[in-house]
Amino acid sequence: MNQPESLPLDPLLRVLTIMTILRSPQGCPWDREQTHRSLKTKLIEECYELLEAIDQEDQFSMKEELADILLHVLFHAQIAQEEGNFSFWDVLDYLSAKLIRRHPHVFGSQSASTTDEVYKNWEKIKKEEKPDRESLFDGIPIYLPALIKAMKLQSKASKINLDWKDSQGPLSKIQEELSEIQEACKEKNEVKIKKEIGDLLFSVVNFSRLLGIDPEEALAESSLIFEKRCRFIEQELKNDSYPEASKDLDKLWQKAKEKYP
Structure with missing residues (x-):
């Protein structure tokens, strides 16, 4: 039986040791059964719980939810290590290198005095890191919530000037889409109604984005x-x-x- 007093005092080594023990033959049956796939939805739940704590400005809950998210990072790293792929230390090394590489204005000779300049440098570096991406739209996660994904797509499209000049454009589009929904409802065409509702929501996201509001x-x-x-x-x-x-x-x-x- 593993005794808590025998664990390392260093907080990081302590939690890594605990995770190793939990996944060991002498550990917890539930922890041993978990895989990258089985943990997917639980990680999403923890992220949303953190967002709720942030909105409520609940510092204790924020600490609790950050700990839960860190647990998932440790969990996935431990599984990967057992499979001979990478370890938690590899994750840390990758993160450190990435932060230094993407902040040449802090750790290098480049300069960036505004957030806009930082963003442009960031995008340029990301493009160099991912030379296999042929499109601006590559890399947008498939599983993003629909509203967030719509906003991401619209933001990317704006980089090639596929965007409204101001919020009046999507506002007029919203009114147009409402008329089309009413027409589809008169026709009792469920396929068309669904499409027009999607178009309406997409236009609302566009309107919201151009006003600087997260839909x-x-x-x-x-x-x-x-x-x-x-x-x-x-x-x-x-x-x-x-x-x-x-x-x-x-x-x-x-x-x-x-x-x-």
């Missing part, structure tokens, strides 16, 4: 407010002391909007 965050905030309002109404409807005559959903919705504007 994913905007939708998440609206969803949170909607949830709070629904929970409020749900509780009011459950409240036996609440006058039956006042249990009008429209009135309750207005009250919920006042409470959660």
